[in-house]
Amino acid sequence: MAATCPSCLHENPVGTEFCEVCGSEIGCTSIEAPLPPIPVQITASSDATVATEIQPPIPQPAPPVPHPSPTITNSSSATNGVDNAKLISKQAGASISEFILDGNNVVVGRFDPDTGPVDLDLEGFSGDETISRNHAEIYYEGNQWKIKDLGSTNGVFIKRYGQRQFGARITIPEMMISRDEIAFGKIRFLFQA
Template identity: 30%
Template sequence: MIKCQACGTQNLDTSQFCDECGDALIKYEAPNPPKSDTGTSETVIETPPPENPVFQAASVTSVGVPPVQGKDEEAEAEDDAGDDEANDIDRFKPHGVHANLVIERGQAIGTEFPITSEESNIGRWDADNGVFPDIDLDAHDAEAKVSRKHARILFKNGQYMVEDLGSTNGTFVNRGRRLIPGNPHILSDGDEIIVGKTFLRFQVVK
């Protein structure tokens, strides 16, 4: 039915003029609803946004930022770093000069022999027998009182030691008793070591 806008009379859908007043009738056509991809009409319903949207703050650690350390944790980390640094200082450096043996008597007085490894052998060079000591006293031992494999300087557990290797004329520290072969003797900075008839002074490089 079509309602006349002038008098309000209901007329048939096919009528063009009002049966009561003769006024022209205006047909109202509803807009076509939108079509979906399948070609069929569908009703689109828009959902209004919530009146009070709630936003949840993201955790700082969720984006990869580490949590802030407290003062106690920072102090503990600094202490650990200090301990590591101290251990590095105490740790043996195999490629650096960390001690010396210095000849104290004779024409070669003042001659230094650097100690650069955890084990340094003292003796006389003998190529025929394959003996190549780290500290070669052959040129400073005219009487050949130093054995080819006489003694060795060791560095273990933060301490320096000297050990006799079964030498003929013995090894002595600070004019004491002859060292027993195979028994390392702990050294201190400034100790005197006698191998055969060669007097040496042990010095720690500081």
């Protein structure tokens, strides 16, 4: 069996310590598996043949991954197994165009110094004077998105997908289906699940 040079892959006689062609140390004279070859480039000139190692390409850093624009969420949904849903504003020029719902109970209303903040604050939207402090609650229960009025002054209304007008004010918890339109007082959103 021949001793293969790890540099130039020349087959040398067994027991050879240095390659007959390039002079590299063979190092392995037993019947062990040969070392992986090192890529070489052989160049010839008028004086001699020269073997030089080919350097592997230098790895380039990966390009930066773009981050999505921030959205408002209540908390992490990774632990509760619920697919996120959204309320998308129907108002042109709204200060916040959408709210992400993650399955936790979300209180919709307006900030009040006495009762504090709410999860989904509609203050600053056109028509916010029709929003109660604790207007409604949106939650995920039994694999369904639901909404209930929390005793608001101006009510919660649902226009089902494909309907032409809103139904009567809701008085009991109602299921929400993707593409339903939800009105909190005069402020309207498209529900998307």
